[in-house]
Amino acid sequence: MNIKRVTLHITEMKLVFPFATSYGTYRERESILIEIEDMDGCIGWGEVVAFSQPWYTEETVQTSLHMLREFLVPSLLGRTIEHPSELPQLFSNVKRNRMAKAGLEGAVWDIYAQHKNQPLAAVLGGVRSDIEVGVVIGIDTLPRMLQQIERYAVEGYQRFKVKIKPGYDSELLQGIRQAFPNLPLMADANSAYTLQDKDQLKKLDDFGLMMIEQPLADDDILDHALLQKELQTPICLDESIHSLEDARVAITLGSCRVVNIKAGRVGGLTEAIRIHDYCQAHHIPVWCGGMIETGISRAQNVALAALPNFTIPGDISASSRHWEEDVIIPDITLSDGRVPVSSVPGLGYKVNRKRLRNITMQTIVLENHS
Ligand SMILES: O=C(O)CCC(=O)c1ccccc1C(=O)O
Numbered sequence: 001m002n003i004k005r006v007t008l009h010i011t012e013m014k015l016v017f018p019f020a021t022s023y024g025t026y027r028e029r030e031s032i033l034i035e036i037e038d039m040d041g042c043i044g045w046g047e048v049v050a051f052s053q054p055w056y057t058e059e060t061v062q063t064s065l066h067m068l069r070e071f072l073v074p075s076l077l078g079r080t081i082e083h084p085s086e087l088p089q090l091f092s093n094v095k096r097n098r099m100a101k102a103g104l105e106g107a108v109w110d111i112y113a114q115h116k117n118q119p120l121a122a123v124l125g126g127v128r129s130d131i132e133v134g135v136v137i138g139i140d141t142l143p144r145m146l147q148q149i150e151r152y153a154v155e156g157y158q159r160f161k162v163k164i165k166p167g168y169d170s171e172l173l174q175g176i177r178q179a180f181p182n183l184p185l186m187a188d189a190n191s192a193y194t195l196q197d198k199d200q201l202k203k204l205d206d207f208g209l210m211m212i213e214q215p216l217a218d219d220d221i222l223d224h225a226l227l228q229k230e231l232q233t234p235i236c237l238d239e240s241i242h243s244l245e246d247a248r249v250a251i252t253l254g255s256c257r258v259v260n261i262k263a264g265r266v267g268g269l270t271e272a273i274r275i276h277d278y279c280q281a282h283h284i285p286v287w288c289g290g291m292i293e294t295g296i297s298r299a300q301n302v303a304l305a306a307l308p309n310f311t312i313p314g315d316i317s318a319s320s321r322h323w324e325e326d327v328i329i330p331d332i333t334l335s336d337g338r339v340p341v342s343s344v345p346g347l348g349y350k351v352n353r354k355r356l357r358n359i360t361m362q363t364i365v366l367e368n369h370s
C-alpha cells in the first residue's frame, strides 16, 4: 500500500437524545472522518473519536487535526506499507495523541482488508459471525432512565450500562433494581470518585452489578487496586488503559477484573489486538467500548468485537441509538439482540456521500507532492 491522498472531513451530527455523563451533557457530536486513497485508487475510511472538549482524554478534535496535518499524515503519505501494524512504529516520533493515530490506522486497515479481499473482522483475527451488544443510558431522572431501559430491552439489547456520579448512584441503582431485578446491569462513573468515596462505592455491591467501570481517576491505577480488594463487584478499567503496558500494570496489580477496549483510546487496532491477546492469556475478559461515534467507527468496533476474548456485550449500539441518519450504508441494526459481523471485504459498509456533505463543516485535503 502507498497512500497518495488523505481527506479529513470535520463533521457535526445532532444526537437524537441528549446524553449525560458525570462530566456533562452531549447534544451534538463533532468528529473527524478520515478518507484515504492509495496509488491503486482504493479508498479506506477511519474515524478520530476525540471529543470537542478534553474531558475524557487530553485530545480534542482540534488537537487531533493539528497532529494529523503537521505530523501523522506527512509521515504516512508516499510511504510503502506492507501491513497496518507498521503504523505504530511509523508514528513513534509522535508521543501519545492516540485517537489521532487510531483514526488513520483504521483507514489503513480498511484498505489492507480490501486488498486481501477479506472482511476487516477476518484480518483482525475475528471468529464470530455476529456479536451481542449492550446500550448505555445517560444520567437522567429515574423515571426517564427506566423508560429508556424498557425501550432498549424491547429493541433487544443484552446488557445495560448506566452512567453514575457522586450523589446519584445507590439511590438510582436501587430504583433500577426494583423495576428490573434480573437485568444485566453495570455502572460507569467516568472517573468521578476518589478512594475517599470507598464506603459509598462498597454500597454498590448490593445491586448485583456485572461490573463498575472506571470509578477513580485515569492515573489512579494503584488506588483502583486498593479499591478492588474491598469491592465484590468487579472493576472494569476504561480511561486508565491507554496501552498494552497500562493493561499489564493494571492486571498485575489487581486494579481490575475486566478491561474495556476502545481502539481510539489505545492508539489503534494494532494495540487493541495486543491488549486483547494479553487479557485473554491472563483470563481477563474484555468488551468493546463506545464513543458516541458515527457508523465508521461503529463498524470497526463490530469487526474488533468479533475477536474471541470479547466475551461481554460491549457499547456497540445500533446507528439509531444516537443518530437520526448515520453516514454509512447500510445502518448498523440489531436482529435478535445481535449485530451481524459484515462479510463484505474491508470495513464492509459504504459511506453515504450525500449525508456526509450535509454534516460536513470543513474538508481538508492532504496530498503527496513528492
Ligand atoms: O457510545 C455510546 O453509546 C456511549 C459510550 C460511553 O459510555 C461513553 C461515551 C462517551 C465517552 C465515554 C464513554 C465511556 O464509555 O466512558
Ligand SMILES: [Mg+2]
Pocket (backbone or CB within 6 Å): 188, 190, 213, 214, 238, 239, 260, 289
Ligand atoms: Mg467508560
